Amino acid sequence: MIFLTRRERFSAAHRMFRTDWSDEENKNVFGKCSNPNWHGHNYVLWVTIKGEPSPEQGFVMNINILKQIILEKVIDKIDHKNINLEVEFMQGRLATTENLAVAIWNELEPSVKLAGAMLHCIKIEETENNSIEYYG
Amino acid sequence: MIFLTRRERFSAAHRMFRTDWSDEENKNVFGKCSNPNWHGHNYVLWVTIKGEPSPEQGFVMNINILKQIILEKVIDKIDHKNINLEVEFMQGRLATTENLAVAIWNELEPSVKLAGAMLHCIKIEETENNSIEYYG
Amino acid sequence: MIFLTRRERFSAAHRMFRTDWSDEENKNVFGKCSNPNWHGHNYVLWVTIKGEPSPEQGFVMNINILKQIILEKVIDKIDHKNINLEVEFMQGRLATTENLAVAIWNELEPSVKLAGAMLHCIKIEETENNSIEYYG
Amino acid sequence: MIFLTRRERFSAAHRMFRTDWSDEENKNVFGKCSNPNWHGHNYVLWVTIKGEPSPEQGFVMNINILKQIILEKVIDKIDHKNINLEVEFMQGRLATTENLAVAIWNELEPSVKLAGAMLHCIKIEETENNSIEYYG
């Protein structure tokens, strides 16, 4: 079993808040991350898949195919967007990195499977000090 | 002459656009960076000052003092904020990194001078591929 | 299950040596790392916890709480200190990064548990080429 | 159980191609990576071993011994070399990073065992966006 990881990046705005809470309640729980005028990040995304290398090509998966899947299913939908307002796969969820990792897993999993590999891990770095991993 | 550099970081939302242009005109010039719903970055800021090391302390400037100046004059005003809507020193300016570098220079220059050193350079990295430097 | 990682840093002095060995014996085993006049590092620490995101807040744990635990239990006790002489939780242990990782695990584990999450991994980078991971 | 990781680097030329395919077939599958005149990378290699720290020395393995094993068994044979033409342990294999990770595992495993530890993971970064892990 071999693990292959592709790194991609996206820049997006977001805000941590519950629509059923007042701005004050949101501020108490989420602090400056609940700023009503938004803030943003350069998110770094690592997608890890696993599988046996194909004897014919020596690859778990052609990394250009993996890259295209990530661009089409994730980056094109979230880069330079507002995560709360514009990203369909995050609608109805709190815009935490935890929820983002799960949602990106769900976006990618069927396409990776179709391409003959297994999704193993979604890792997202929100800042150089904070990151999240999700293994399905 | 010695050059001393302090690195700080801030996360903010912004949008590239002119209020006197239509959304379409803005999109033609600024592309996805003019998204009306904002996007954001983890900005990295390097502030370089210059001077002679004090014979008594061996410092150009105590770096904790430089850090406090940057936090008070810049980071507290811009971190987790919307650069277009909430950052006073960027009002009336296009929210480009070029203009941000000049505005941060102007914010810091008097305090650095008061502390006995000379401001030398403001460097801002917007993404790992794009950065700006300004030398006054 | 989601994994959340917080990075913190500390700078400390240390020396690899056994008090029951001569300086020469220490030098034979630990080389330049046993220098009696100490040396030091910028250690990088990654603390990973795991848990289910709370449905109410979307977090495994509020990362500011995790940060406060790490600062109070580890960083305040070790940053700008001598690991062999001044760090209580390393007394009676060889000042290797292996032992440091285990000791930091023990420092953090009860507080992370109290905060409702599970400690998953302590990773310490001593230099850009050498690092240690401990999973309890 | 403690995990110890050593990072090393090597620069090498390679080409993705099957000798039983035409240049055109190779180009269709491997794209620009099959360039007949070669291309190259700065590969980064992380070798992770695991074991109990020795009570006497506090180490899983003296990292200088691990470094010497990696230099002798891998770096000296591959650094500033052509992977396809000159690296004995890659003969008869497609020069993918997947195959490289498996081959390096096989090169290192007996020596790490002899030194009293267990090989845990070979991670190779081919570019800052693409990496491979192999756990045996």
Added chain:
Amino acid sequence: MIFLTRRERFSAAHRMFRTDWSDEENKNVFGKCSNPNWHGHNYVLWVTIKGEPSPEQGFVMNINILKQIILEKVIDKIDHKNINLEVEFMQGRLATTENLAVAIWNELEPSVKLAGAMLHCIKIEETENNSIEYYG
């Protein structure tokens, strides 16, 4: 005056050698870098231009235009290529990073000028420890 820097990357094979020297003479001067079977690197390129920000757009130059110039004039010609054999702008020159920096300056300078800015610096990192800067 504002300085704007764009980072791009390319992976290429090369060999340090003079065609009018024997392999032995080349090895004496260039060491392992003269390996007749080539080796390669992940080169990192920083292109810095300077100018006044346009009052209308707030940019020294639209960074997407700068990116397109670098891709067309440099990256498309050198990425996944053999610098000695295939890169037209390096023909007749020793494949050192010094000569590469000068050649890339010459490739970019007319297009940057046409776009209304001034080329300021070409920086190339060959490995994480070795880099070259050229200011024209």
Added chain:
Amino acid sequence: MIFLTRRERFSAAHRMFRTDWSDEENKNVFGKCSNPNWHGHNYVLWVTIKGEPSPEQGFVMNINILKQIILEKVIDKIDHKNINLEVEFMQGRLATTENLAVAIWNELEPSVKLAGAMLHCIKIEETENNSIEYYG
């Protein structure tokens, strides 16, 4: 004129203090950096030289020669040492990074000149947030 930079690293202990001040006075000025039991850092050193590339070899200076000079004149004397107690070229100076940069310049300048190049810059990073540059 071409600028060539070599990066090297060293790990050392130090303490900021004046022998003619009390521990309390030292603490007031230098804070936790004056800890009598020392602390330490992984220092990163960039040495930049300048010159014309030799027409014969295409180098400003063979970087292996520059590396040897830095290892012999600086790294061997300071790595895994106590800067205050054991580094001859820092005796009688406050162990600030400013003074370290000047002292390293003085150590390297004659040898770089002898090798036919000019020393241009000494840059030292003490932590990822703090660095010093000196241009002679």
